[in-house]
Amino acid sequence: MFLINCPYCGERDQSEFSCGGEAHIVRPKQPTELSDDQWAEYLFMRKNIKGVQFERWNHAHGCRKWFNMVRDTSNDKIHAVYKMGEKPPVE
Amino acid sequence: MKNKYSIFSLIKNAFSQHENWKQAWGDPEPKREYEAIIIGGGGHGLATAYYLAKKHNMRNIAVLEKGWIGGGNTGRNTTIIRSNYLWDASAGLYDHALKIWENLSQELNYNIMFSQRGVMNLAHNLQDVRDLKRRTHANRLNGIDAVWLNTDQVKEFCPIINTSPDIRYPVLGGTLQRRAGTARHDAVAWGYARGADKMGVDIIQNCEVKGVKRNGDQVEGVETSKGFIKTKKIGVVAAGHSSVIANMAGLKLPLESKPLQALVSEPVKPIIDTVVMSNAVHAYVSQSDKGELVIGAGTDAYVSYTQRGSHDVVEGTLKAILELYPIFSRMKMLRQWGGIVDICPDASPIISKTNIKGLYFNCGWGTGGFKATPGSGDLFAHTIANDEPHKLNAAFNLNRFVSGDLVDEHGAAAVAH
Numbered sequence: 166m167f168l169i170n171c172p173y174c175g176e177r178d179q180s181e182f183s184c185g186g187e188a189h190i191v192r193p194k195q196p197t198e199l200s201d202d203q204w205a206e207y208l209f210m211r212k213n214i215k216g217v218q219f220e221r222w223n224h225a226h227g228c229r230k231w232f233n234m235v236r237d238t239s240n241d242k243i244h245a246v247y248k249m250g251e252k253p254p255v256e
Numbered sequence: 257m258k259n260k261y262s263i264f265s266l267i268k269n270a271f272s273q274h275e276n277w278k279q280a281w282g283d284p285e286p287k288r289e290y291e292a293i294i295i296g297g298g299g300h301g302l303a304t305a306y307y308l309a310k311k312h313n314m315r316n317i318a319v320l321e322k323g324w325i326g327g328g329n330t331g332r333n334t335t336i337i338r339s340n341y342l343w344d345a346s347a348g349l350y351d352h353a354l355k356i357w358e359n360l361s362q363e364l365n366y367n368i369m370f371s372q373r374g375v376m377n378l379a380h381n382l383q384d385v386r387d388l389k390r391r392t393h394a395n396r397l398n399g400i401d402a403v404w405l406n407t408d409q410v411k412e413f414c415p416i417i418n419t420s421p422d423i424r425y426p427v428l429g430g431t432l433q434r435r436a437g438t439a440r441h442d443a444v445a446w447g448y449a450r451g452a453d454k455m456g457v458d459i460i461q462n463c464e465v466k467g468v469k470r471n472g473d474q475v476e477g478v479e480t481s482k483g484f485i486k487t488k489k490i491g492v493v494a495a496g497h498s499s500v501i502a503n504m505a506g507l508k509l510p511l512e513s514k515p516l517q518a519l520v521s522e523p524v525k526p527i528i529d530t531v532v533m534s535n536a537v538h539a540y541v542s543q544s545d546k547g548e549l550v551i552g553a554g555t556d557a558y559v560s561y562t563q564r565g566s567h568d569v570v571e572g573t574l575k576a577i578l579e580l581y582p583i584f585s586r587m588k589m590l591r592q593w594g595g596i597v598d599i600c601p602d603a604s605p606i607i608s609k610t611n612i613k614g615l616y617f618n619c620g621w622g623t624g625g626f627k628a629t630p631g632s633g634d635l636f637a638h639t640i641a642n643d644e645p646h647k648l649n650a651a652f653n654l655n656r657f658v659s660g661d662l663v664d665e666h667g668a669a670a671v672a673h
Contacts, residue, residue, distance in 0.1 A: 166566035180568040184558035186512065205658040209510035209601050213499035215561045238513075239561050 167241050172248050173228045185221035187211050188233045189253065215239050219253055261365050280446060281453035286460050286482050290318045292489035292640060293478060295465050295501055297321025298330040299441070300618060300625065301493035302448035302459070303633020304640070309455035311634070312641035317457050319449075320480060322464035326445030329495050332563075332595035333626040334518050334540065334552040336531050338375040338436035340395050340402050345651035345663050346604060347398040352648050353631025354435060360630055366447030368439045369545065373530050375436035376405070376413060378580075380425040380536040388431045395433075405430050414532055416583050423579050425537050438531060438542055444629055468505040468615070475505070475614040491616045491640050496561065496596025498619035505615055510601055510657045514555045515594035516623050517565035517573075521587045523547030537576035549587065551577060555597065555623060565594035597622050602656075604663035607636050607649040616640050617654065 170176045193199050193207055212218070218238050223231050235244040235254065245254045259265070259278050269277055292308065294301045297319045308314040319325075337357055339350035361368050379385045388404070395402035410430045411419045419427045449459055460482070467479035468490065477486040492501045496513040523546050533540035533552075540552045553573035556566050570592060578585055600606060600620035605628070607618050618636040621628065635649040645653060651663055 166564075166568065179566065186559075201658045201660075205510075206508070209657040210508040211499070211510065211512055212503070212508065213511050213513055213559060213598075214503070215497065215500050215513075218559065220559070238559050241560055241562055241564075 167243065169222065169234070169243065170246050171224045171227060172232050172246055173230050174224060177224070177227060181224060181226040183223050183225040185223055185231065188219040188221045217244065280450040281459050284458045284460065286318060286458065286463065286480070286485050289486040291316040291487070292491065293317065293485060293487045294319045294491045294493060295478070296493035296495065297325040297459060297461065298328050298493065298495060299326065299444045299448065299629040300632045300636070302445055302452055303629055304491055304493060304618065304636045305457045306448045306452040307634045307637035308641060309452055309457050312637060314641060315456040318485070319452070319457060319459045320463045320465055320478070321459070321461045324461050325449050325459060326442050329595040329597065329625065330441055330445045332518065332593055333441060334542065334550050335438045335441045335626060336375060336540070336542065337439055337627040338433050339400055340391065340431065340433045340436065341665060342391050342394050343663055343665060344398060346665050347395065347400055348648050349631060349652065350628055351398070351400050353628045356630035356634065357439065364447040364451050366443060366450060368443045368447055370437065370439040372435055372437040374432055374434045375531040375533060376410065376430050376432045378410065378430040378532065378534040379428045380534065381428065384536055385428050392431050401433055401435050403432050405432055414528065414530055416528060416581055417532065418580055418582055425579065436531070441626060448633070465501060468501065470505060470612060473611070473613050475612060489614045489616070489640055491618065491636060493618045493636070495619065495621065495625065496598050498598050498617060502617070505612060507610060507612065509617070509619065511598045511620055512559050513561060513596050513598050514558065515560050515562060515565040516555045516597045517553040517569055517592060517594045519551050519553065519570060519589050519592040520544070521549040522590050524587070527583070534576065534580065539573045539576035539580065541577060541581070548590065549584065561596050563594045563596055599623070602662040602664045603666040605632070605652055606654055607632065607639060607652045608645065608654040609639065609643065610654060
């Protein structure tokens with residue numbers, strides 16, 4: 166449980182948000198060209214990092230906008246919040 | 257068996273004030289090389305080592321545990337054991353485990369306090385009723401005992417449940433598996449550790465794996481906090497930390513690790529003599545032999561390795577508990593904790609080879625691994641020893657995420673994941 170600084174609404178309780186999982190997984194440009202292995206990689210395989218992870222969040226019970234977040238999953242400390250389409254901050 | 261536990265050993269040790277009991281398992285330093293290494297000294301890992309030694313005669317093996325044995329999810333779960341799963345593959349897997357549970361205390365010569373007190377799953381809406389009835393039929397076709405109870409029968413079986421029709425989630429009925437129940441979770445780890453140790457397995461605690469060494473497509477050993485250990489076979493049973501080990505070997509798994517919470521109340525006199533689970537409101541409760549109510553809550557909906565969990569999850573669970581059991585409204589909760597569970601997209605486990613030779617994974621048990629401990633160990637040992645899955649775990653391979661042949665228990669199992 167922690168506070169999240171929504172880039173549109175400011176600091177709110179985490180329970181207002183829902184997590185959309187790992188960020189920057191690019192949707193395949195040519196889905197018809199993909200092999201089964203590539204589909205598995207895109208759909209299911211995750212880094213699931215213990216440490217600093219890039220992820221997508223949605224302010225579900227607020228502005229309902231999506232944004233990205235850099236969070237340390239070993240202690241839930243949030244390092245950065247940035248809008249969709251913005252470049253991820255370099256550590 | 258040396259140092260067999262019995263009524264006679266109990267009497268004999270009583271004369272020396274129980275001060276001369278021998279240590280149940282050793283504390284060896286790691287050798288330079290093993291035939292196989294199991295990473296993770298929880299119930300599943302220790303069971304794997306036990307069956308490797310017992311059934312496959314692999315005695316030169318080690319279990320590496322970064323903390324103390326049984327200190328992870330084995331010591332953090334709500335100890336529920338059942339096998340009433342919907343799909344054939346799952347039913348086969350979990351009932352295999354249940355059959356081993358039924359004789360495990362005798363086999364290990366260690367009282368794991370297995371208690372077949374029954375597990376009841378409640379239905380709160382029409383869809384629940386249909387799903388649960390379908391599941392009882394599926395269970396019975398697979399030879400698993402299951403019965404449907406109407407509201408009155410639920411009340412009769414567990415009188416403290418509020419079956420009033422005007423509550424937010426009224427009880428419309430439920431299913432009951434009488435062979436299901438609970439066991440003492442620590443004893444399971446200790447019993448398997450003692451059994452494995454007796455057969456020569458090295459159980460090495462406080463030994464964290466820092467790296468997996470590969471030579472091309474073959475594993476060569478593990479880098480640990482106690483130095484490098486050579487081996488040709490590595491079985492990873494690291495639960496929430498499976499992805500961490502996979503990343504060391506340059507492998508990605510379809511897992512997300514999330515905190516799952518549980519809590520216990522102050523101890524009271526016996527009031528609930530079964531296990532009651534509710535899928536829709538996500539609350540389940542049983543009573544330990546000490547008298548504490550053991551309550552399982554849900555997972556946080558984001559990846560975290562913190563072993564804590566959020567308060568709003570506990571709050572939601574307790575709301576549901578209070579509505580179903582108004583009698584508990586003045587109970588005080590004593591302890592709350594979290595364990596990190598590794599969840600698969602289809603909420604079924606992975607007991608599988610990988611495309612790296614000598615590297616095996618037993619993971620993805622998500623929120624319900626404890627019940628499978630003996631079966632999981634048995635089948636994983638078979639997979640490691642023969643480099644090939646047993647027919648009961650063939651469906652639970654890693655390749656199913658490529659082929660699309662998922663074992664989709666998500667939402668079909670008896671409790672929400």
